[in-house]
Amino acid sequence: MADTVNATMHDFQPFPAPAKINLFLHITGRRPDGYHLMQSVFRLLDFGDTVHIRPRHDGAICRTEPIPGVAEIDDLCIRAATLLQQHTNSKMGADIHVSKHTPMGGGLGGGSSDAATVLLALNHLWQLGLKREELIALGLQLGADVPFFIFGQNAWVEGIGEKLQPIQLPHTCYLVITPRVHISTAEIFSSKELTRDTKPTTMATFLTGMVQNDLETVVRQQYPEVAKTLIWLSQFSKARMSGSGASVFAEFENQEQAEAVLARVKQTRELQQYADCEVSGFCAHGLNRHPLYTLAD
Template sequence: MVDEQGFAAYPAPAKLNLFLHIVGRRQDGYHLLQSVFQLIDMHDTIYLRLRRDGQIVHHNPLPGVPAELDLTVRAARLLQPKGSDWGVDIRVDKRLPMGGGVGGGSSDAATVLLALNQLWQLQHSRVDLMALGLSLGADVPFFIFGQNAFVEGIGEIMTPIETPPRYFVVLHPQVHVSTPEIFKDPLLTRNSPSIKVGDLEGAVTRNDLQACAVRKYPEIAEQLNLLQQFGDARMTGSGSCIFVEMPSQAAANTVLCGLLESINGFAVQTLNRHPLYEYAK
């Protein structure tokens, strides 16, 4: 759908790490992980409008972030030399928290790559777009992959998996977690046993980064304690967002409404695929 200004809207969904294990470390310092990445229906909205002059213009960049450094602009500029003389106007309706571990900026970049692949009629393959996206951030290829996945390596090895419909309450403690700081923590567990994708059902899982984040950020610990009364609450990614599964959307809404007014949160449900999955083959 195109608005009165000629912008078309494209969703950029969030993800949850249902678990995150650090199973080793490479000689170059990168950590080896295993995780399940789950798409959820909470999303930013990216608005795009074609330009004939070849310029890429961001109309509402984040405060303190120069437009040329914004991931949406960088994604468009990365794709443009791959075959387009067109430009694009970009506007972002930002709902996903920054530094929350739900992949907000990465998802925004992936949505720009997927949408412009269609708008600019480039017809690049999914594999090619994923390779481009990797230079923008480790999570960008997952959102272009567009399916829930068992993720390994440093995040580049993805096996599609089927996940059942589920409902979650997601809270965002008002802190911005530094991912490098968490991974450098000397107390981080780096030797969790590996899991095979066929053994996921019934496996005992956790988020190995959570203990480090809780020590450094008391706000995360406080809200985890709030959610623990409803189930196995845990952190996603390196934080700061935390989540707990609910039996239904109504139950998620009820729990969210019953929490303190000062708490920022969402009631969400899972997605099977990225809404723009068909934009690349």
């Protein structure tokens, strides 16, 4: 443990873990095991966390500092490294540190992206040579969003998140705003008000914009802070919620327009007063591919 505590960051290699947004999210059914079936388009952003990793030769897998409220055994990064180690019978280990930038609990895939980055990076650092399909199968054991980040491309997503088809999306700038409220994803998905029988849509319909986030109605009802943030942001461009929230986003023609609205969020605190809660925000462009795409074949 002293080896971990005394580690200096220059010993670690940094690996990006980009955030994502759901351009729409339809709940089309529910499996007997309780998992919800969905359709969505996941878009990668050029904004996210950085996972710092230092390989170890003693087989130990450790995080360099605690995360408040998250036990090490429950940490998705530690679970990802342990799963990969067990799957391959590797004798290698790793020290792991995450520089968090993606808001936690925002529906932006932060934890899932971190776990995917650990799998991709350790596959490279430990020289395991696992193919992308095998890493995706491992990622699904950690969470429904993890396969997307290993897939590494903007995707049309179906099933519980494991059916992925690449989709071409135009270059776009986004403003993402996150009200500081804790939303329980499990509670939203178990809500009696949630529609679970949306008719399956098509890519052609998506391109017309005739889609929505089925979770948004439930979240608006239970979390007025999110509802108010959506109303405020819609003054400038059509606002939508990502995943189960709390983050909401809007598209802008260019970065200057997005940054002008972000300045109102940060400098005038106009939105904070309107939504009656702390808010944070960032601007980002859509990515075509994950920065670590080439680490898996």
